[in-house]
Amino acid sequence: MSEVATVVTGWGITIFVIATYSIWVVSRGKAIGQELGIGEMEQLDPRKDAGATTDL
Amino acid sequence: MTSVTHSNAKMTATATTRVLGVLAIAATALMTVLGLLISPADVIQGEAVRMLYIHVPSIWIAYGAFVLTSVSSILFLRGRKRREDRGRHYDRLAGSAAEVGVVFTGITLVTGMLWGKVTWGTYWQWDARLTTTVLLFVTYLGYLALRRLPADPIVRSRRAAVMALISFVNVPIVHYSVDWWRTLHQKASLSVGRRPEITGEMYWTLLYSTLAVTIVAAWLIIHRYRVIRLEELRDEETLAALISSRLDKDDGSN
Numbered sequence: 001m002s003e004v005a006t007v008v009t010g011w012g013i014t015i016f017v018i019a020t021y022s023i024w025v026v027s028r029g030k031a032i033g034q035e036l037g038i039g040e041m042e043q044l045d046p047r048k049d050a051g052a053t054t055d056l
Numbered sequence: 057m058t059s060v061t062h063s064n065a066k067m068t069a070t071a072t073t074r075v076l077g078v079l080a081i082a083a084t085a086l087m088t089v090l091g092l093l094i095s096p097a098d099v100i101q102g103e104a105v106r107m108l109y110i111h112v113p114s115i116w117i118a119y120g121a122f123v124l125t126s127v128s129s130i131l132f133l134r135g136r137k138r139r140e141d142r143g144r145h146y147d148r149l150a151g152s153a154a155e156v157g158v159v160f161t162g163i164t165l166v167t168g169m170l171w172g173k174v175t176w177g178t179y180w181q182w183d184a185r186l187t188t189t190v191l192l193f194v195t196y197l198g199y200l201a202l203r204r205l206p207a208d209p210i211v212r213s214r215r216a217a218v219m220a221l222i223s224f225v226n227v228p229i230v231h232y233s234v235d236w237w238r239t240l241h242q243k244a245s246l247s248v249g250r251r252p253e254i255t256g257e258m259y260w261t262l263l264y265s266t267l268a269v270t271i272v273a274a275w276l277i278i279h280r281y282r283v284i285r286l287e288e289l290r291d292e293e294t295l296a297a298l299i300s301s302r303l304d305k306d307d308g309s310n
Contacts, residue, residue, distance in 0.1 A: 001170075001173065001174070003101075003102050003103040003104040003174055004103050006104060006107070006170050006171070006173065006174045007092070007103055007104060007106045007107060009170055010107050010110060010111075010166070010170045010171065011088070011091070011106075011110060013163070013166055013167070013170075014114070014163050014167060015088075017159065017162070017163055018084075018163075018272060021159055022275075022276060022279075025276065025279045025280050025283055026069070028283050029069075029279065029282060029286060032283065032286040032287060032289075032290050033286055036286065036290055038286075
C-alpha cells in the first residue's frame with residue numbers, strides 16, 4: 001500500500017469509528033429516553049436545561 | 057436506594073452539548089484540512105507522517121480518559137458510604153471515560169499498524185510499546201465487561217473501580233516503554249522537559265489536532281455518561297415494576 005493510500009485508510013477508519021460510535025451513543029440515549037417516556041420537548045426548555053442537576 | 061426521577065433526568069442532548077457537538081465537527085473538519093492538506097510532508101517519512109495527527113492525539117486522549125476513570129474510581133470508593141448518589145455519579149463518569157478511552161486506544165492500535173507497515177515494513181511487532189498498548193486495550197475491555205456483569209449495582213461498581221485502578225498501572229508503562237526498553241517504536245514526539253522532535257507547521261498541527269480530538273472526546277464522554285444514567289433509570293423502573301407485580305400476586309394469593 002502506498003503512503004497516500006495508508007494515510008487515507010488511517011484517517012478514514014478513524015473518522016468512521018468516531019462517527020459510528022457517536023451515532024450509536026446518541027441513538028441509544030434516544031431509544032432509552034423514549035422507552036422511559038422522557039420527551040424531547042422537555043429538553044428544549046432552557047430553564048430546565050440550565051439547572052436541572054449538578055451531574056454532567 | 058438512590059432514586060433518580062424523570063424530572064431531573066436529561067436526554068443525552070442539551071443546548072450546551074449541541075454547541076459542543078457543532079464545535080467538535082468544525083474542529084475535526086479543520087483538523088482534517090490541516091493534517092491532510094496544509095501540513096507539509098516529512099523529509100524522511102514523506103506523506104506517511106500525516107498519520108501522526110491522528111495516532112498521537114488518540115493515545116494522549118486515551119491516557120487522559122483513563123486518568124479520569126481512575127480519579128473517578130477513587131472518588132467513588134471514597135465517597136460511596138457517605139453520599140451514594142455522588143458515588144454513582146463518579147461511577148458513571150469512570151465508565152463513560154473508560155469506554156471512550158478504549159475507542160481511542162483501538163484507533164491508536166489500528167493507525168499505528170498502518171503507519172508501521174509503511175515505515176517498518178510490518179503491521180505488527182511484539183515490541184514493548186506495541187505489546188503494552190494492546191495489553192492496555194484488553195484490560196480496559198475487561199473493565200467494561202466487568203461493568204456489565206449481573207450483580208448488585210453498588211457491588212459491581214466497587215469491583216469495577218478496583219479493576220480500573222489495577223488497569224491504570226499499565227498507562228505509565230505504555231508511555232515510558234520506549235525509554236525503558238529498546239523498541240522499534242520511535243520515542244515520544246513531544247515530551248515534558250525534552251526538546252520537541254518536530255517543529256513548525258507539523259508541531260502546531262499536532263497541538264491543534266490534540267485540541268480537536270479533546271473536544272470530540274469531551275462530547276462523547278458527556279453523552280455516554282447521560283446514556284449510562286438513562287440505563288440506570290430504566291433498570292430501576294424495571295425492578296420496581298417486577299417488585300410491584302410480585303407484591304400484587306402475593307396479595308391476590310392471600
